[in-house]
Amino acid sequence: xxxxxxxxxxxxxxxxxxxxxxxxxxxxxxxxxxxxxxxxxxxxxxxxxxxxxxxxxxxxxxxxxxxxxxxxxxxxxxxxxxxxxxxxxxxxxxxxxxxxxxxxxxxxxxxxxxxxxxxxxxxxxxxxxxxxxxxxxxxxxxxxxxxxxxxxxx
Amino acid sequence: xxxxxxxxxxxxxxxxxxxxxxxxxxxxxxxxxxxxxxxxxxxxxxxxxxxxxxxxxxxxxxxxxxxxxxxxxxxxxxxxxxxxxxxxxxxxxxxxxxxxxxxxxxxxxxxxxxxxxxxxxxxxxxxxxxxxxxxxxxxxxxxxxxxxxxxxxxxxxxxxxxxxxxxxxxxxxx
Numbered sequence: 613x614x615x616x617x618x619x620x621x622x623x624x625x626x627x628x629x630x631x632x633x634x635x636x637x638x639x640x641x642x643x644x645x646x647x648x649x650x651x652x653x654x655x656x657x658x659x660x661x662x663x664x665x666x667x668x669x670x671x672x673x674x675x676x677x678x679x680x681x682x683x684x685x686x687x688x689x690x691x692x693x694x695x696x697x698x699x700x701x702x703x704x705x706x707x708x709x710x711x712x713x714x715x716x717x718x719x720x721x722x723x724x725x726x727x728x729x730x731x732x733x734x735x736x737x738x739x740x741x742x743x744x745x746x747x748x749x750x751x752x753x754x755x756x757x758x759x760x761x762x763x764x765x766x
Numbered sequence: 767x768x769x770x771x772x773x774x775x776x777x778x779x780x781x782x783x784x785x786x787x788x789x790x791x792x793x794x795x796x797x798x799x800x801x802x803x804x805x806x807x808x809x810x811x812x813x814x815x816x817x818x819x820x821x822x823x824x825x826x827x828x829x830x831x832x833x834x835x836x837x838x839x840x841x842x843x844x845x846x847x848x849x850x851x852x853x854x855x856x857x858x859x860x861x862x863x864x865x866x867x868x869x870x871x872x873x874x875x876x877x878x879x880x881x882x883x884x885x886x887x888x889x890x891x892x893x894x895x896x897x898x899x900x901x902x903x904x905x906x907x908x909x910x911x912x913x914x915x916x917x918x919x920x921x922x923x924x925x926x927x928x929x930x931x932x933x934x935x936x937x938x939x940x
Contacts, residue, residue: 716804724864
């Protein structure tokens with residue numbers, strides 16, 4: 613019984629560590645030095661350990677996993693430059709060696725990074741902004757209406 | 767005629783007083799990430815920030831285009847004169863593809879102040895600009911083009927079975 617409780621606690625702690633920046637509530641507000649970082653990932657295989665890095669304070673963090681198909685991520689982060697540094701997929705560990713895709717997150721804004729199409733061996737980046745707005749409206753309608761406006765009205 | 771003049775003014779609008787800033791703004795070979803402009807703003811180097819945003823705006827960074835719109839809307843001493851028409855055109859361009867509520871409100875605010883004739887003329891100019899200056903990009907880093915042939919060769923080499931040239935047998939020291 614005790615072992616089960618300890619295992620449950622550990623798994624709860626581990627699961628929360630991976631996604632501390634992911635926005636869970638649709639109505640969360642930003643602090644003065646915070647911005648939203650949004651991006652989409654498309655893959656034909658499941659991705660795990662998607663890792664980003666905050667360039668200014670060198671903080672590395674995970675944003676969880678992605679199932680095969682289209683996945684939208686919305687993170688609430690401090691202002692600064694963020695880069696993809698790696699993930700696991702196709703049975704491999706993909707390590708960008710700090711040279712992955714990077715973008716600057718402005719405070720008080722919804723910063724749409726890109727739509728990443730992950731294939732073996734190349735990851736390509738597209739805009740597909742309208743599709744992103746569609747997905748954002750489905751998952752975070754209030755944030756969509758607040759930052760994008762008319763396009764989010766269903 | 768007025769429309770042609772305004773487009774000409776807009777394209778040369780990033781001409782600032784210092785010779786090296788003009789060179790930075792017009793040069794397509796120099797690379798500045800968007801972050802450099804933000805840092806220049808924070809360090810109160812507004813002339814440099816303006817030059818960086820100008821460089822990025824012509825390359826299609828919608829954030830830099832909106833920054834220029836804000837600069838022209840306010841006017842900055844010794845850097846750029848207040849010009850609501852140019853501000854409106856840059857703002858329209860920045861909001862053409864990546865739409866945001868903030869930019870939409872800004873555009874509507876400036877647009878309301880124009881008379882009917884100006885509105886008509888600026889709308890036509892905005893459509894013309896969309897065809898000449900790109901927008902919708904985020905220029906945060908410089909990408910090198912992928913050499914697919916080289917990549918394919920590297921992948922092929924990785925997948926080749928490696929020939930074992932050594933043995934596991936340790937030699938005894940006699």
